[in-house]
Amino acid sequence: MASIRRHIFIDCDAQSVWKLVGAPERLHEWFPITATRVEGKTRWITLDSGITFEEDIFTLDHDLRRFQYSIVNNPLITSHRGTVDVIDDGRGGCLVMYGTDMEPEAFALPIGGAAGAGLQKLKVMFDRKK
Amino acid sequence: MGRKILFVTSDQQRYDALGCNGGAIARTPAMDALSAGGITYDRAHPQNVVCMPSRSTMLTGQHVSTHGVWMNGVPLPPDAPSIATDLRHAGYRTALIGKAHFEPLLDPFLRFTENRLGARGVFTELDEITHDPHRGFDHMELATHGAVGPLHYSQWMRRNHPEAIDGYYQVLDRELQVNAVGGGDTGAPQVRFNPINREWYHTDWVANQTIAWLGSLPDDADWFCWMSFPDPHHPWDPPQSELHRVRWQDLELPAGYISDAKVREAVLDDKLRHWRGWYDGTFVSNYEAPAHWVPATLTGDQVREVNALTHIENELIDEAISRVLSAVESRGWGNDLDVIYTTDHGEFQGDFGLLFKGPYHVDSLMRLPLIWRPALSAKVTPARVMAPVGLVSLAATFASIAGIPHPPHVEAPRLPFDDADAEALGHERVLTEWDSVLFGKVVHLRTICRDNWVCTAALPGTMNSAGEGELYDLNHDPLQHVNRWDDPAVRAIREDLLADLWDHLPKSVMPLRSMDAPV
Numbered sequence: 001m002a003s004i005r006r007h008i009f010i011d012c013d014a015q016s017v018w019k020l021v022g023a024p025e026r027l028h029e030w031f032p033i034t035a036t037r038v039e040g041k042t043r044w045i046t047l048d049s050g051i052t053f054e055e056d057i058f059t060l061d062h063d064l065r066r067f068q069y070s071i072v073n074n075p076l077i078t079s080h081r082g083t084v085d086v087i088d089d090g091r092g093g094c095l096v097m098y099g100t101d102m103e104p105e106a107f108a109l110p111i112g113g114a115a116g117a118g119l120q121k122l123k124v125m126f127d128r129k130k
Numbered sequence: 131m132g133r134k135i136l137f138v139t140s141d142q143q144r145y146d147a148l149g150c151n152g153g154a155i156a157r158t159p160a161m162d163a164l165s166a167g168g169i170t171y172d173r174a175h176p177q178n179v180v181c182m183p184s185r186s187t188m189l190t191g192q193h194v195s196t197h198g199v200w201m202n203g204v205p206l207p208p209d210a211p212s213i214a215t216d217l218r219h220a221g222y223r224t225a226l227i228g229k230a231h232f233e234p235l236l237d238p239f240l241r242f243t244e245n246r247l248g249a250r251g252v253f254t255e256l257d258e259i260t261h262d263p264h265r266g267f268d269h270m271e272l273a274t275h276g277a278v279g280p281l282h283y284s285q286w287m288r289r290n291h292p293e294a295i296d297g298y299y300q301v302l303d304r305e306l307q308v309n310a311v312g313g314g315d316t317g318a319p320q321v322r323f324n325p326i327n328r329e330w331y332h333t334d335w336v337a338n339q340t341i342a343w344l345g346s347l348p349d350d351a352d353w354f355c356w357m358s359f360p361d362p363h364h365p366w367d368p369p370q371s372e373l374h375r376v377r378w379q380d381l382e383l384p385a386g387y388i389s390d391a392k393v394r395e396a397v398l399d400d401k402l403r404h405w406r407g408w409y410d411g412t413f414v415s416n417y418e419a420p421a422h423w424v425p426a427t428l429t430g431d432q433v434r435e436v437n438a439l440t441h442i443e444n445e446l447i448d449e450a451i452s453r454v455l456s457a458v459e460s461r462g463w464g465n466d467l468d469v470i471y472t473t474d475h476g477e478f479q480g481d482f483g484l485l486f487k488g489p490y491h492v493d494s495l496m497r498l499p500l501i502w503r504p505a506l507s508a509k510v511t512p513a514r515v516m517a518p519v520g521l522v523s524l525a526a527t528f529a530s531i532a533g534i535p536h537p538p539h540v541e542a543p544r545l546p547f548d549d550a551d552a553e554a555l556g557h558e559r560v561l562t563e564w565d566s567v568l569f570g571k572v573v574h575l576r577t578i579c580r581d582n583w584v585c586t587a588a589l590p591g592t593m594n595s596a597g598e599g600e601l602y603d604l605n606h607d608p609l610q611h612v613n614r615w616d617d618p619a620v621r622a623i624r625e626d627l628l629a630d631l632w633d634h635l636p637k638s639v640m641p642l643r644s645m646d647a648p649v
Binding site: 003048113116 | 203234307
């Protein structure tokens, strides 16, 4: 089982960042994918390469500001759990953490890389101008 | 008009692959002629022994710790220095045709430009940060091993010869690991009989596209063309029509292969512990070899077959180079053409009972073919250079040929014309770094080659501890079978080499940047 984690500190209050991160249908606004569709607790995302992933959403906790999902019905991915947390840093900013645990382990690396790019985009979108 | 630069690279090729370096199997007349008319480097090392870090060094003129591409899967930042950009700003037309690999190949999100260029069928993209063409190349037309993925060669195959794609070996398995499935006559991993027509194989495609790009240039253009062949890197699946060139049944086992398993294992046990871990299949530190293959199972016949196929691929590369040189000559550029030939790293090809590559700093992986055939108009005397040089000197060499100042980001002098020039330029040592951090398996090595010694210091990791290392006397132990790290008789040499190593390594970029793909 591969376990990866990416994080970023953003100079913006946690609730504002969560408003986007906690909206599963808006993933394409910050994550490097081209389209998102949500029906109930199922999400489909489409990558620039044309690949589509089907995902089960099993945690969307607006109080905890935690989102968890699994890639499902994929012949290559045998196990997956993704977790995104937006945590108030106590100083008016927040920490966004994106974790992925999955098998086969090699798949975790490109997902981690995309998560890193997504977190950087969140920072650009939300960081207060100095 | 200035001098034209044809930079030719292969991938994963040994020093002894070429006839001019003592190779006795593959016929390489084109490269032998370049050597005879130019400068041949007998102790050229990469700054890292896997593709992306080594290629990033070629492009930037920087050591790995400086450019930060410490492992395959770690992308070179888009705004990293590039000698192609420097040359382009000096008026050169620039192209890279074949294998680039400054960015991860495995890229389902299409985050990286190399993959996007192929997927979109275009040959350049302006960088958002630098406003230059990506990496400084006016034209990038890309290929890798096989015909899957988004790169230009794969798209060309899909359009023109889709029925031939499956003839290639499938490099990765369903887990995205390097495939361990065996083939050929002996069941060797990454071997397959490939029924593809030779004219469609990626070696000839790279040469054809290079000739086409050169044909698009005006007669008075100055140009820098990096022609980058994906072979003889695994998989070993050259066109089946060419297998008659070298029959594996006719080959001797290579000098570096130790037939007696007990002797072989004793040699491995004398090295840093990760060697034996990999041999036994208990410690896979990186993605450069099949995770589900145990090197200890490698047979002599499998070594012979892999070597035969490698020699065949080397012959095809040589013939492709010959065609490109003829095309250059026909344009009237022959007198002003500099050719530099090298590769990014070596390959075990059976040495120590191993295949592939990894954290193993010995000649199999570090001693590379490197030839500079200066333009005839430069009137440089042919020579062989014994002094240690690195691929880190390529960028400065290109700048020197083009007559532009030494770029400030470049960390090494140009390649020398001869050994006296090497001394004058300060080519006294060459450094190689290794860092792998893969789901809890950690190997860090720092190596210096100087005065015909190779000294590798292990940094703390999963299997090695600080204070451990390897020390080889290249004069008396050319196969590096005897690790003299703990030999009191050479303690002073070891300490001198280590002091020199720590003095000359660039400041490390820590923490290591993220690894965004397995390859």
